[in-house]
Amino acid sequence: MIKKTFQNLIFIQILIFNVVFIGSLEAIIPFYNMPNKDILRKNSLALAKNAYQLLYIGQIKESLNLSKLAISLNENDPRLWSLLAETQVANNLYENALNSIKEGKKIDPKMSELYFSESSIFIKQNKIKDAQKSLKKGLNLQPDNINGLFQLGNLYLMEKNFKKSLNIFNETTNIKPTFWQAFNNKGLIFFELNNIPSAIKNFEKAIEIESNAEPLLALAVCIQNENFKESILLAKKALSKDPNYVDNEYRKEQLWGQKIQKETNKLFSSKELRQDIAIAKLLKK
16 A cells, blocks of 8 residues: 555656646747748748849849758749859859759750840850850740840841841841830941941831930931031930940940941040040949
C-alpha cells in the first residue's frame, strides 16, 4: 500500500512537471509552420516587383540581390530568371545573364521574352549575328511583338542593310501606326540614301505622334539649307528636351549615320546655337 501510494505520488509529480514545465516551454518556443509552395510563390513575385522598382530608379545592386532572393524562393518561374538576367545586365554581368536566360528557357522554351532579352545581351556584347538569331526565334513565337520587330530592324540598320531594315520598320508601323521610333529610324535611313524628302516626311510623322528630341533635331538638320530660321528653332527645342543629343557619340548610339552626323555638326557650328550647345554640354549625362 505504501509502495503503491509512493508510485502514485511519483506519477502525480511527473504529471505536474509535464503540465507546468513542458507547457512553459511551449509558451517560450513558438510553433513554426513551414510555408507552402503558394506562399513562397507569392513572396517571390512580391520580391520581383520590388526588384523591378529598384532597377527602374537605378538601385542596380539592391535589385540584383532581391532578384537572387526571389529565385531562391521559386526556381521554377521563367519570369524570375528573365528578371535576374535583366538585373545582371544592369550590373554588367553579361555571361551570368546569358546563363540565367538558359535556365529560363529550360523551364519554358516557348517564352518569347527570354529570346528578346537574350538578343539584347548579345547586342551589348557586339554579337550582332547571335542577336539576330535570338530575335528571330522570339518573333517566331510572337510575330507581332513591336519591340522585337523594331530591334531586328535596328540590327539590320547597324549592318547598313537598309533594304531589310526598311521592310522591318514598315512592318512595325503597319502593326502599330503610332510607333514613332520606327518612323524616326526610317527617316535616318532615307537621309543616308540621300532621299531627303522621304526623310523629312518620316521625321514629321514621328513628331506628329511624339514631339521627341530625336526627330526634332533630325528634321532641323534636314531643312537647315532651305529654312535656316526654322531649323535653329527646332534644334533649340530638341536640345532643351534632351541635351544628350549634343554629343556625337550619343547620336551614334542612336544609330545616326555618317551623313546625318556630318550635317548635324555643321548645324551645331552655327553661332545662333552657340549658347544652347554650351548649356547642353553642361546638362548632358
